[in-house]
Amino acid sequence: MGILRQWASFVKRLVHVIAKPIKGESGRGGMVVHPYRGYGSQQEIFVMGRVFRQAALGRAIPRHGIWRDTADVARRILRRGLADAQVEIHIGDNQLCVGTDRDGYFDVHLPISHALPIDVSWHRADILVHCPHQTPVRTHVEVYVPPPEADLLVISDIDDTVMFTGVAEKLKMLYRLFVKKPHRRTAFPGVASLYQALHRGVSERAERPILYVSRGPWAIYEMLETFFQINRIPVGPIIFLREWGISLRRPWPRRAEEHKRDLIDRMLTLYSEMPCILIGDSGQHDPEVYFEIVKAYPDRIKAIYIRRVDKNPKREQAIQRLRDELVGTQCELVLAADSVLIAEHAHAQGDISAHGLAAVKRDVEEHRNTSA
Template sequence: MTLFEREPRLVPYFGYRNTHGLRIEARALRNREPRWDHSAKWRKIRALLDHFASREEPRLPVTLLVRSPDGITARYEGVTNDEGFVAFDIALDNWPMPPTTRWETVEFHWATREGPQRADGFVLAPGTDTDRAIISDIDDTIIETGVTGGLRSVLRNWNRLLAQMPAERTAVPGVDTFYGALAGGGEDGAHTGEAGAELRATRHPFFYVSSSPWNLFSYLVTFMKTRGLPVGPIHLRDWGFNRATLGSSSHGTHKVDAIDRILAFYPEKRVLMIGDDTQGDLVAFSHVAAHNPGRVAAIFIRMAGDTHSPEEQAAKKRIADAGVPLWTGSAYDGGQAFLEEIGLAHDGEAERIVAAAERNDKKSAAI
């Protein structure tokens, strides 16, 4: 069956809500549902190429059903755009947040020639027992890409992207332990999503912001689950072969905009931001810290590339001026020690965690 013969399926992305609003997106595609368990190399390449060669379904009517905490179901209508995306930004009437972070279920409905179709979507509801959230990059922060070692490394990365299943990709060493400590525990959920794995809600909610294309959503979620990493809403990009998506400056702009939206949506939360030095995360995070005083609890930057540039040195000063603790190091075991030292501290301990960050930064500079 060709792409043009297949009926459109809907891929729900992870949503999130607060007491006054709920946001969730989905995409209508005509490619087959992905499988990430192939062993033959040609099947791996075919699966990944098929995933990238997806045909979007525009102008598809989509219905979203949302059930309130008191059991009342509300119905919302949407239509996919030219790229197959449909977004719902719904006003809620003071819905209470759960005491602990959890995933909630919504329903997407649409119709094909085969009849009515349905897919469950999942919405993260941060608990009231924490005032922290974690915002993380993906490439070279949790999954190694090899893009920092010249042309050969870039070519090797394309081989990984086109011929390796998620379970075969290399996680950044120590990320599972480090993120497990940041997560603060949690309980297993009973929800099964696009990637075919149960979603686990952690005490401190996680959000991911990346410049990777939306086509990789299922691939990345599967990778996170196979590595035992916290799963959360993922902000990706709709790629095009143009300056807007391929230019180096667009990486930082996309991330700053996405993080600012999260901060505005959860004004009661302070965030810890985690990234690396391969796509301008230090600079992007510095602008977030400067524009959102008191909202950033700490910044962690994994050093995967060269020594900091003058622009990055200016970013470090901007972060220091904002009074935000900064950790820079090549291995997360050092970040783990720093995390234990700052103890996810509250505002009253700001001087101590800033001092800890300065000591750690001096150690990193001396290496």
């Protein structure tokens, strides 16, 4: 009976988590627009999002409880992207209109011809969506543009780099990813203070762009956003996810390596004046992907930080071979057991302040003491 109760609790929580992203819509149906936080420069900005149609919640469905969650899950499963919807986006005096693809996604690439204010990093983009036989929808989203004093670009993985998901153990990963509440997920000790130090830089005022890449689908965007806010991890955050592309003909997700490589290429091109550091983990393909990035951009990558999450000797030997191949270049690959080693290297490189290094050491030590 105890096992049955655990499974019942598991299913109930899973249903609640899957239903959560549309709770704020109060059961309304029709056309819905979900934009994701954007990013850019004084030359161009990028904003992604999705336009879809979903059923309204019937009056007979209670406002709370498992029946409401089940109904919302059904609405999520049955909702369909609206193709060829017209998405107008305005930021400052700049505007552009694009259409959605067959799955309802839009990817706006807006050249900036009228300069944006340089005294703020977050800018509001207003969005208006038109679609035949649908009531137009207005919404807005934040877009991050780094200030002129930003001197370093940070690109980081999320899974098993910022928070523990157990990628090597697929079932546990899915449980942590989709079932655990954000405040119960595990952020690696010292991650918040490390990323804050990288964001602020030596001057403590740099406001550097930190861009996050996840192997997860856009469906977990809100959950990751909550996790970052709870754990005080900057910036915002800006999270790049992907559509898994699951269908009857393609039952497995698309390869994450190509997705990550394409995004990093885009970021390095967008912020072409900034050197970059890459942060990932040893459990998947991060070292190999980042190694290829260094070969393509030999003068741009200052360091690769790989969090050791896989104790397989063969995996460590493979990473060591990559590290040896980087000897003589401007980039060093650091395989780190904890956030302190990363912070110490970053401080030695002149990328974070002494205050930032001390904060990382303090947070890791406090975690050790409370876990003892």
